[in-house]
Amino acid sequence: MLVIESWMIHEDSPVPVSSEVVLEALRSRIDRGQHETRLTSSSGRSLTFVTNAERAMVMLLEDEGDPGEHAVDPGALGSSDGFVLSNGQYDEYPDEDTVPICEAFRLVQQIVGTGFWPEDARWAVDR
Template sequence: MIESWVINDDSPVSVSFEVVLEVLPSRIDSGQFETWLTSSSGRSLAFVTNTQRAMVMLLEEEGDPGEHAVDPGAEGSSCGFVLSNGQHDEYPDQDTVPLGEAFRLVEHIVGTGSWPADARWVVDR
C-alpha cells in the first residue's frame, strides 16, 4: 500500500506528489517556512527553508532522530530558517540542500515513500 500524506496544520486532505510542489511554494509565499507532513503509516516528513536552501528530514515515528538530506560538498552555513514557533535557526550548508533539490526530494518521498536513489542523506539514529 502506498502511504498517503497530510500537512499537519491544514485540513486532513491528502497531499499527493502531484500537488506537493504547488503546496510548498504557496506556503513559502505566505510566510510559512516550516511544513510537516504525516503519512498514513505514522511517519513524518519535515521541510524547513530559508527560501534558498532547505532542511528535509524523514522520521519513522515520534521521537525518532530520523534521517536528513545532505549536500556533502557545501561549505559555510545559512541562517533564516524560521520555524512555526518563531524560532530562527542557522544550519551548516552541508546539512541542507538547495531549494530545487529539496522540492524534488519531498515530491519523491511523498510519491514513493523513500529517498530517490541518487539522493544524498544521512541517518541520525
C-alpha cells in the same frame, strides 16, 4: 498489491496531498511566510521541510521519537540562516546539512510519491 502511504500537511487539513500537488502546496506556504511544513503519513511517519527560500532542511522520521534522517549536501561550505520555524525560532544550519531548494522540492515530491528517498539522493541517518 503495493499500497503507498498517503501524506497530509500537518497544519492545513486532513486531506491527503499527492506528489503532483505537494510542490504547489509548499510554494504557497512559503509565499504566505510559512517556511516550515510538516507532513504526516498514514503509517505514522513525518516529513519536515524547513527553508530560507534558498536552501532547505528535509528530514524524514519513522515515528514521534525517531531522530530520523535528513538530506545532505556533502562538501558544501559555510552555513545559512533565515530558517524560521513555526514556533518563531530562528535557526542557522551548516550548508552540508541542507540542500538547494530545487533539490529539496524534488526529494519531498519523491518521498510523498513513493515513500522513499530518490536513489541518487544523499542523506545522513541520525539514529
